[in-house]
Amino acid sequence: MLRCTNSIVGTRTKSLRRLLSAAPSLASSVEVTQSSSSLASLVEVTQSSSSSPSRLQALRQQLANEDAGLDEFARPKSEIIIRKKAPPRSSKILPKPKWLRVQPADSDNYRELRKTVRKLGLATVCEEARCPNIGECWGGGKDKTATATIMIMGDTCTRGCRFCSVKTSRKPPPLDPEEPEKVSSAIAKWGLDYVVLTSVDRDDLEDQGSNHFREVIQKLKEKKPDLLVEALTPDFQGNEELIQNVATSGLDVFAHNVETVKRLTSKVRDRRANYDQSLAVLKYAKNVGNCITKTSLMLGLGETEEDLMETLHDLRAIDVDVVTFGQYLQPTRKHLPVKKYVTPEEFDEWKIKADNMGFKYVASGPLVRSSYKAGEFFLKNLLNDRKMEEQNLAA
Amino acid sequence: SKTVSITYLEADGTSKTVDADIGTDLMTTAHDNDIELEGACGGELACSTCHLIFEEDIYDTLPEKDDEEDDMLDLAFEVTETSRLGCQIIVQENFDGMTVKIP
Numbered sequence: 001m002l003r004c005t006n007s008i009v010g011t012r013t014k015s016l017r018r019l020l021s022a023a024p025s026l027a028s029s030v031e032v033t034q035s036s037s038s039l040a041s042l043v044e045v046t047q048s049s050s051s052s053p054s055r056l057q058a059l060r061q062q063l064a065n066e067d068a069g070l071d072e073f074a075r076p077k078s079e080i081i082i083r084k085k086a087p088p089r090s091s092k093i094l095p096k097p098k099w100l101r102v103q104p105a106d107s108d109n110y111r112e113l114r115k116t117v118r119k120l121g122l123a124t125v126c127e128e129a130r131c132p133n134i135g136e137c138w139g140g141g142k143d144k145t146a147t148a149t150i151m152i153m154g155d156t157c158t159r160g161c162r163f164c165s166v167k168t169s170r171k172p173p174p175l176d177p178e179e180p181e182k183v184s185s186a187i188a189k190w191g192l193d194y195v196v197l198t199s200v201d202r203d204d205l206e207d208q209g210s211n212h213f214r215e216v217i218q219k220l221k222e223k224k225p226d227l228l229v230e231a232l233t234p235d236f237q238g239n240e241e242l243i244q245n246v247a248t249s250g251l252d253v254f255a256h257n258v259e260t261v262k263r264l265t266s267k268v269r270d271r272r273a274n275y276d277q278s279l280a281v282l283k284y285a286k287n288v289g290n291c292i293t294k295t296s297l298m299l300g301l302g303e304t305e306e307d308l309m310e311t312l313h314d315l316r317a318i319d320v321d322v323v324t325f326g327q328y329l330q331p332t333r334k335h336l337p338v339k340k341y342v343t344p345e346e347f348d349e350w351k352i353k354a355d356n357m358g359f360k361y362v363a364s365g366p367l368v369r370s371s372y373k374a375g376e377f378f379l380k381n382l383l384n385d386r387k388m389e390e391q392n393l394a395a
Numbered sequence: 396s397k398t399v400s401i402t403y404l405e406a407d408g409t410s411k412t413v414d415a416d417i418g419t420d421l422m423t424t425a426h427d428n429d430i431e432l433e434g435a436c437g438g439e440l441a442c443s444t445c446h447l448i449f450e451e452d453i454y455d456t457l458p459e460k461d462d463e464e465d466d467m468l469d470l471a472f473e474v475t476e477t478s479r480l481g482c483q484i485i486v487q488e489n490f491d492g493m494t495v496k497i498p
Binding site: 158159160161162163164167168169170267270271333334335336337 | 426429431433434435439440441442443444463467470472
C-alpha cells in the first residue's frame, strides 16, 4: 500500500507528468491535483486527440484501481521499491549536537586495515564497542599511522555494564591457548609503533585471564622489543597477584578505566566493578610495575563539576599519570541514554584543570577515547624521553 | 502467533500499550515496540537494567525465580516485592490487560 504525504505526492506528480509526456499516444494535456488520498485522484487525464481511446480507458481503469502504484507504469513489478517509514524516534533521546560529526569509515586505509584484521583473525574493540573514531583511527589520520586497539580473550564479556555494547555471557567460550602466539605474530607483522591491548572481563576463569594477558605482552615484546605496548586491563576484582601478572609483564603503559565518577559508578558500571577497587588497581599497578598509569572517564552521564574534581583529586593522589575524557555515546537502544552532550569548550576547560593538577598528559574532547591516537603520540615521546633518561643514567 | 495486550508504564509516566507475542520475553517485547527499557547484558542475567514491576496478582502467577535472577534483582534500583527481570519473564495468556512499570 502506498502512503502519500505531500512530498511524495510532489514527486509522483512530477514522475507522472514525465511519464505521460513520454507517451504521446495517451493524453496531450494532464491535470494533476494534489491530494493526500489515493493515487487515483491525483491525476485527471483529459483527451484532446482521439488517438487510442481504448488504451486511455485501460489506463484510467488502472489508475482508478486503488492497488495500482505509479511504479507499475514506470518500472517492471520486480523492481518496485518499497519505502519503509522509519520508526518514530523517541522524543526522550537527546538529539546529537553538531560537534559530534565523525568521519565516515570509508577510506582505503580503513578497508585495508579491516581486511588485515579479518585475515589475521583479530578482534578489535573498535568494532565490538562501536567506536565512532573507527574511520579516523583505522584510516590513519593526518600522518597515516593506523591505530587499532586489539581485544584479546574473546569478544564476549562476563559483565554487563550499561554503557557497553560488547556481548555478555555468564560463560563465554574458553580462551584460545594459541592466541598469545597468533596475536603477537599478527601485530609484529603489522608495523605498528604503538599498540593498545585490551580485553573483556573474564570473571569465569580462575585467574580471570591475567596470565594469558601477560603472555601476549611478553611475546609481543620478544618479537618486537621497540614496540610500545599499552594494556587496558580489567580490574581482576582487585586481586593483587593477578594485577601484578600484567603490571610486571614488560608493558609500557598500564591503563585501567574508572569510567565515571564515584557517585555514578553503581548506576553505570556492572555491579562487580567499583570505584575504589579501580583506584586500588591503578595504585597497585604503579607500585609493583613502575609503569605509566592511565585512566579514562566518560562525561555526559550526569556527573557534576564537584564529582569530577573529586575524581581528579583521587587520581592524582595515587599518582595516575594520564587521564582522558570523552563524551559518552549510547551504543544501542538497549543501553544507558545520554544525560548531557558536553560542549567542546567544557572539554577544553577540563583539560586545563587536569593539566594544572599535575597529570603528565591529558586528552579531552567529545570523541576522545581511552586509546584515541592523540594520546599515543605524546606517550610515544614521553616514553622515549624516559628511555633516554634511563640510558643516560646508566651511562 | 497469539498475542495479548500489555501496557508498559515508562519511567516518566508515559503509557504504551502493545501486542505482545505469547512465548517472547518481556524485554524483547519492549525492544520490539520501542519501549524505553534497557537490556545492557542482552538477557544474560549479568545486569538488572530490564527490571520491571508487576501487579501483585500477575506477580503471583509467575514461575519462581532462580538464584541467578535473584542475585541480579537484589542490586536493581527501587526493587520491590513484585519486581522481576523482564528478560526472564515469558509472556503468558493471563498477561492480557496487565500493566508493568519501568522504575
